[in-house]
Amino acid sequence: MSKSQYTLSCYFKLNPESFVKVSDQLEISLPCINCQRDHRTIIFENINEKGICTPRKKCEGFPGKLVSREIIKEADGVKVNYLIEFDYHKFTDLKYNAESNFKFGWARVYFTIKCSECQKEKTISTQENVGRPWDEKCECGNIIFQDYETPFKYQATEK
Ligand SMILES: [Zn+2]
Ligand SMILES: [Zn+2]
Numbered sequence: 001m002s003k004s005q006y007t008l009s010c011y012f013k014l015n016p017e018s019f020v021k022v023s024d025q026l027e028i029s030l031p032c033i034n035c036q037r038d039h040r041t042i043i044f045e046n047i048n049e050k051g052i053c054t055p056r057k058k059c060e061g062f063p064g065k066l067v068s069r070e071i072i073k074e075a076d077g078v079k080v081n082y083l084i085e086f087d088y089h090k091f092t093d094l095k096y097n098a099e100s101n102f103k104f105g106w107a108r109v110y111f112t113i114k115c116s117e118c119q120k121e122k123t124i125s126t127q128e129n130v131g132r133p134w135d136e137k138c139e140c141g142n143i144i145f146q147d148y149e150t151p152f153k154y155q156a157t158e159k
Pocket of ligand 1: 033034035037054059
């Protein structure tokens with residue numbers, strides 16, 4: 001058994017002045033040694049809390065935590081880096097009989113944007129395999145976010 005790290009880097013192309021916050025909750029696909037299933041959707045509700053492996057009734061919990069979240073405002077967007085630490089060793093997926101790996105990258109994040117026209121705030125989400133491009137509009141009709149390409153990059157590191 002070794003401690004592994006997984007980083008998710010997001011880049012949201014938007015006016016950094018309209019970015020309010022990223023939500024605490026992160027949903028991400030990872031292999032789970034507790035239930036011996038690859039590509040589980042793991043939910044992290046807060047930093048330093050154990051992840052929830054879904055479906056919940058099939059697993060006692062994910063053996064790892066979201067240890068940090070870093071937000072960097074840049075000229076034409078906002079970068080968010082998540083770091084997850086967890087116990088991992090290669091295993092054979094119980095259902096598909098294939099060796100676990102990190103080839104499948106999937107995540108969903110929630111973030112809040114303030115409309116530059118009416119100043120109203122709205123929490124929206126984006127995920128890896130949503131149909132792109134799509135626009136998110138404020139109630140006033142102003143487009144507050146345009147999603148052209150996946151904002152995510154994934155990297156696993158075994159220590
Ligand atoms: Zn599990
Ligand atoms: Zn508006």
